[in-house]
Amino acid sequence: MAVVALFLQRMPLARFAVSAAEYVIEAPVSFTGKACAAAFASLGAIDSIAGASSSGGPSASATLVADVQIPIAVVVGQPVKMDITVTGPAVTFAKSWDVTKTLPPGVSVVGATVVGNLWVIDDDTAQKGILTISGVATQAGLYKFTIEAWQNAGLTGSVTSGTTSINVSAASGSIATITTQPKSIAVNAGSDVTLTISATSTGTISYQWYKNSELVAGASSASLVISAAQPSDAGTYTVIVTTAGGSITSQAASVTVNSVAEAPVFSEQPVSQTIGQGSTVVFAARASGYPTPTFQWLFNGSQIAGATDPEFVISGASAANAGQYTCVASNQSGSVNSSPAQLNVIATQDVGRLVNISCRAAVGTGGNILIAGFVVGGAGTSGSEAVLARASGPALVPFGVTDTLPDPALQLFSGPTLVGSNSGWSGDPSISAAAAAVNAFAWTNTASHDAAIVESLPAGAYTANVSGQSGDTGVALAEVYDNTPVGTYTPSSPRIINISARTQVGTGGNVLIAGFVIGGSTSKTVLIRASGPALIPFGVTGTLPDPMLTLNSGSALVATNSKWGGDARIASVASTVNAFAWQFPTSNDSALLVTLPPGAYTATVEGASGDTGVALVEVYEVP
Secondary structure, three states, rough: HHHHHHHHOOOOOOOOOOOOOOEEEEEEOOOOHHHHHHHHHHOOOOOOOOOEOOOOOEEEEEEOOOOOOOEEEEOOOOOOEEEEEOOOOOOOOEEEEEEOOOOOOEEEOOOOOEOOOEEEOHHHHHHHHOOEEEEEEEOEEEEEEEEEEEEEEOOEEEEEEEEEEEEEEEEOOEEEEEOOOOOEEEEEEEEEEEEEEEOOOOOOOEEEEOOOOEEEEOOOEEEEOOOOOOOOOOOEEEEEEEEOOOEEEOOOEEOOOOOEEEEEEEEEEOEEEEEEEEEEEEEOEEEEEEEOOEEEEOOOEEEOOOOOOOEEEEEEHHHOEEEEEEEEEEOEEEEOOOEEEEEEEEEEOOOEEEEEEEEEEOOOOHHHHHEEEEEEEEEOOOEEEEEOOOOOEEOOOOOOOEEEEOOOOEEEEEEEEEEEEEEEOOHHHHHHHHHHOOOOOOOOOOOOOOEEEEEEEEOOOEEEEEEEEOOOOOOEEEEEEEEOOOOOOOOOOOEEEEEEEEEEEEHHHEEEEEEEEEEEOOOOEEEEEEEEEHHHOOOOOOEEEOOEEEEEEEHHHHHHHOOOOOOHHHHOOOOOOOOOOOOOOOOOOEEEEEEEEEEHHHHHHEOOOOOEEEEEEEEEOOO
């Protein structure tokens, strides 16, 4: 729970009680705590999603928490989406749900079955723990409904319930008239698909296409073109036509893509690596084809028993693991060998390690300041680590960054304890010397209001908080460098083993950008995670619904992921490095497990379909 601890350890506990008539929140809260308070406060009085376990269940209270402000108010033709989960003491994530069938026409419970007057989800095996209500409201009215989360399958055990509403207003003015609806189509894989709609109106018309109720990024014209369609493009497509008077949704058009046999082709080749003795290494290969290829890894030309996934992980590598690794991808249309990757295992004092972390984001006020977390330590280490922490605002101007934070204030915390602070570096020679030693970019203006701290830190979890000294706001860069003197590092020296940053993710230049540097003479394996929906059980509202994680080395793409899919390796490694567990295998959270040679890297978190919200990015050293 390293990272969650970073963000929760400085949050006084929020104690709450909710009834049908009132709510009470006691004790001040900070950043994550404020998000929790906002979630509870937005529930309102009667129309609240809250309650206590009953029906013979445990006496400890539990609460239903939504990721959007409720009650919801929308206009006819506007998409609706809300995720509900259970939080509170002694909570067991719900295995079955029911919702009274009084939702607006066009809005439904995802994955549910209609039973009488209820939408029912019964999922004993997956234990998803999240209820999703989504769709496009097509009829005005006030729709009140009740949600019940049951502890066990079959609507049994303790139950937590609450009531809320969706208020759908009629659009004002002239709404467009659809004259030609999009038509269903079936094609063979590799063919182009064009869906078209025609609409008339006295005003300006805009369009937005959806696939299976999910927004199609960039599809905002009367025609939707899918080039070289693949089976993954199959689905149900609709378009929302909007004018100043409101919106109207087209009829659904189905796209069927018939698969065509295709031999495997590698899109990602395994990369040769040099690692320290006892380290972990990951080889990865990606291949496309139809039917979906199977994989088999070879070591020096011989099959490796059980190595049948696109990734092959070696833990605790020794000289016996050194050699050549190849992946074979096969299907009914043929087989293909990947490029060979050489593994070298060496004994060295200068092993690969995290030596620099950074995060650039827009700094607001209150709970919206920039907070970068990191952990110092490592198995078998002792003593303290010298670090340089910096908060750049004005120093970013020479790089063409606009709207920078004029007067950054930097605070370094260990739990609730303030370790150090600075609100103006004043050309401090020790700061300049440390920056030069760690190859940080130079601050050329000694009178600037940029802030920095040089500290020696024992093992533990820390947060670097960047805010405006006088309540000012703007773009800032937080950095933490390993300031261990050159040539003195040994495997018993404490090092940075985990970094994290949580902020509001926007679009364009306001996405979440976290940088890190691998130092030393060997490659290092890291786990990188982008959490959006995974934050909901902690009471965080307004989370990024569909985080996409991209890893770059300079301008070169290293890897990307937009849904982790319950990957067993990701879950296992997360447990090994003490990351908080992701409860939902089907969530849109994203993760990468990669082995990287020494160098600088950038992890970017953005909405996969242009969505926005709160996200957490983490980078863990994998021993």
